[in-house]
Amino acid sequence: MKKNIGIQGIKGSFHHIVAENYFGNEFNIIEFLSFDDMVNSLSTGSIEFAVMAIENSTAGSIIPNYALIDEFKAFIVGEYYLNIKHNLVALSGQKLDDINEVQSHPMALLQCRDFFKRHQKIKLIEEKDTALVAKNIAKNKVMGLGAIASDLASKIYKLNIIEENIQTINENQTRFVILSNDSYHQSDQINKASLKFELDHKRGSLATILNVMSDCKLNLTKIQSMPKIQHPWTYSFFVDITFEQKNDYLKAKSIIKIMAQKFKVLGEYSNSKK
Numbered sequence: 001m002k003k004n005i006g007i008q009g010i011k012g013s014f015h016h017i018v019a020e021n022y023f024g025n026e027f028n029i030i031e032f033l034s035f036d037d038m039v040n041s042l043s044t045g046s047i048e049f050a051v052m053a054i055e056n057s058t059a060g061s062i063i064p065n066y067a068l069i070d071e072f073k074a075f076i077v078g079e080y081y082l083n084i085k086h087n088l089v090a091l092s093g094q095k096l097d098d099i100n101e102v103q104s105h106p107m108a109l110l111q112c113r114d115f116f117k118r119h120q121k122i123k124l125i126e127e128k129d130t131a132l133v134a135k136n137i138a139k140n141k142v143m144g145l146g147a148i149a150s151d152l153a154s155k156i157y158k159l160n161i162i163e164e165n166i167q168t169i170n171e172n173q174t175r176f177v178i179l180s181n182d183s184y185h186q187s188d189q190i191n192k193a194s195l196k197f198e199l200d201h202k203r204g205s206l207a208t209i210l211n212v213m214s215d216c217k218l219n220l221t222k223i224q225s226m227p228k229i230q231h232p233w234t235y236s237f238f239v240d241i242t243f244e245q246k247n248d249y250l251k252a253k254s255i256i257k258i259m260a261q262k263f264k265v266l267g268e269y270s271n272s273k274k
Contacts, residue, residue, distance in 0.1 A: 003027045006038045006050040012131035012153030015051045018080050018176045022051070033128055035065055039072045042181050050074070050179040056084070057173045059110055061224055066196075066238045069179065069266055076194050076267025078178035086112050086167040089134055089159040090146040096162050101125060103133045104148035112148060115166040122146075134159055177267070192221075192242045192271035193249060197260035201233035209237075209256055216252035218243050221273075236262075242271050 005027045007015035016029060030047050032038035042050045052069075055061045069076065086108060090099055096119070102109075103125040109116070116122060127133050133147040138157040146162065147153075154161050177194075199205040213220055222240035227233075243249040257263045 003049060004030050004047040006030045006032055006041060006047040008032055008035050008038055008052065009129040010131045010135060012134060012150060012156045013129060014082060014084065014150060014174065015053065015176070016131070017150060017152055018082055019051050021082070022078065022080050022178060023049070033132075035068055039068045039074055039179070042074055042179055043072045045181065048180065049077075051080075052177050052179055053174050054177050055175045055222070056107065056111070057171065057175075058169050059107055063224065063226065066224060067226065069177075070196055070236075070238075070264070074179040074181060074266075075183045076177045076269060077180045077183075078269050079192075079272050080176045080178065081173050081273055082176060084111065084167060084172045084174050085151065085165055086148050087151065087154060087161045088115075088146050088163040088166050089137075089149045089154045089161055091137060091141065091143055092160040094143065094160070094162065098144060099146040099162065100144045102146040102148065103127045104130045108148040111168060111172060112166045114168040115163070131157075175273075178269075189270050190246065190249075190268040191244065192240065193253075193268045194266040195239050195241065195253075195256070195264070196236060196266055197239075197256065197263045198228070198234060198236050199260060201235070206237070209260060212252055212255050212259070213241060216243075216255075217245070217248045218252050238266070 005019050005023060007019055007029060009015050010031045038050050041047050052065055053062055054065055099122055101123040104127060106126045108130050109124055116124060130149050131153045134149040134153045134157045137145055137147055138159055218241045220241055224238040226236045228236055
């Protein structure tokens with residue numbers, strides 16, 4: 001029986017590409033226009049897995065998604081790094097000079113800002129999903145309107161690629177996490193973990209935790225702090241760590257659990273960053 005895999009966006013989106021690359025073709029794509037709806041469906045069991053963008057190498061972290069993973073008690077069971085290639089697409093028979101407006105996700109517009117600085121006559125409009133704009137252009141036969149989309153989206157919706165690789169930085173990667181509502185799906189071959197904990201606003205409290213990680217031979221690859229609105233001057237920290245020996249990680253985890261408040265393992269999985 002095919003698994004139901006949730007993606008933010010529609011077919012042709014970068015989330016769709018990651019789902020295909022990670023799971024193969026034996027699954028059903030379930031489309032969501034918001035991360036909130038997708039993770040909520042994961043928590044209720046309507047879908048078995050979800051693909052979620054969590055950070056980009058040029059634009060940084062998608063901070064609200066950390067909170068969603070925590071709030072809906074999702075488990076990170078894997079990750080995937082995708083090289084992001086942005087194309088300017090539109091209906092066939094048009095050139096760059098014919099495009100008056102481009103609609104796309106704010107992140108895509110940000111990652112292509114140098115291209116649009118060189119073509120300032122093009123009006124930029126923010127939309128929720130890049131592939132959805134491409135689909136609407138094809139469906140409604142809208143001339144003069146372009147979208148920033150993937151190669152896959154241009155093929156699915158039969159749009160012409162007017163300009164390839166319009167992203168400002170070619171070494172542009174987005175990290176996606178694979179979510180499950182059951183830790184059972186976590187890999188046996190773990191060498192990476194995502195953790196969440198809270199600390200009081202006291203001098204040296206974070207440094208002490210970081211020293212434990214260093215002493216236990218853990219490599220801190222990501223740290224993201226978020227203030228707790230309900231409790232001023234109290235912070236939640238989301239960290240990613242890698243390790244060579246599982247026992248080193250287990251030792252650090254047991255110590256941090258004692259030292260920090262509301263310690264939580266968000267996921268234990270295999271590091272896919274080479």
